[in-house]
Structures are given as structure tokens and as C-alpha cells.
Amino acid sequence: MHRARSLLIALLASGTTLLAACDDLDDEGPFPSGACEGPPAPVQGNWTLRGEGDRRDCIDDAFNGAFDITTPVAVAVTLGQAEDGPVPFTGTPVEGDVPPGFRFDGDVEGPCVRLEYAETVLIDNQPESRRRLQMSFVGVAGEEGIVRGSFTGTGPLGCSTRGTFEAFVD
Known part of the structure; x- marks a missing residue:
């Protein structure tokens, strides 16, 4: 089994079938109209992620298939400022060096x-x-301090990814 070594997110190839599928995003965006009203949720703190997904179209077929997401290192999330609209946030690993190209x-x-x-x-x-x-x-x-949703992505070997996740905020 090939492994993509990530200092923050461990993506492990496995033979299990993805049980939870994520919905396609429509032209209006990922959230229904009016769903994002109110004060911003309390997301500042240390995040850990877990989830599962599916990789397709990888250059190396060994990477195609189901995978799990875990964060062996928590990410400290800090809120920025916004007078109106979405409030930005950034995160950095709480331990160790920041991985190359980290965002x-x-x-x-x-x-x-x-x-x-x-x-x-x-x-x-x-x-x-x-x-x-x-x-x-x-x-x-x-x-309860849990963010639940879906993800899409690319990499590491030309793969297209999608799946579901939970982020736990301490």
C-alpha cells in the first residue's frame, strides 16, 4: 500500500466502500438561502479533523479508492475581523513545524x-x-463544538477527492 505522508492530515488508502456521500454544490453555493444568518459560530480554538472519502482518477491506481482523514496534530484557529459578512479565520499546527505549502x-x-x-x-x-x-x-x-460537512479536493497524484468530515473545536 502506498501512503501519502502528511504532517497534518493522514490520508490512508483502504479497500472499504464509502458509506456517506456528499451532495453536489449547486449554483447558489453550498448553503440554502438564509442558512448563514446570525452571529458567527464559535470556531476559534484547537481543531481536530476526521472523515472519510473517495479518491478517483489518480495517476497511480494504488491511490484510487476509499480513504480516511485524521489530524495527528491539532490546528489552532484564530478569528480575524469583519464589519459585515463572513468572519475570516486562519490556522496553524499547535506542535512541530509548519508543513511545506501549508494553508x-x-x-x-x-x-x-x-x-x-x-x-x-x-x-x-x-x-x-x-x-x-x-x-x-x-x-x-x-x-456542541462540532462542524459537520463535506469536502472536495485534488491531489496528491492527480486524484479527485470527495467525502464527509467532522471538525472538533476545543
């Missing part, structure tokens, strides 16, 4: 959360095999 930022508007994530990963722990991984997450924050 963890997004916005929150009412309970609606959007996150862009990217980093450069190693394939089979080989320095010459660096590949870009990018994912877009959309979800809804609940009162």
Missing part, C-alpha cells in the same frame, strides 16, 4: 463554515516525491 484558512458566517486546506505531502516518505494536496471543506457548526 488552513476560511471563514464563518452564522453557523456556516468554509475551509481551504493545502500542503505539500511526501509519497512513501521519499523527499523527491513531493506532491500538492488541496481540499475545500464546507460545513455547519453545531452547538
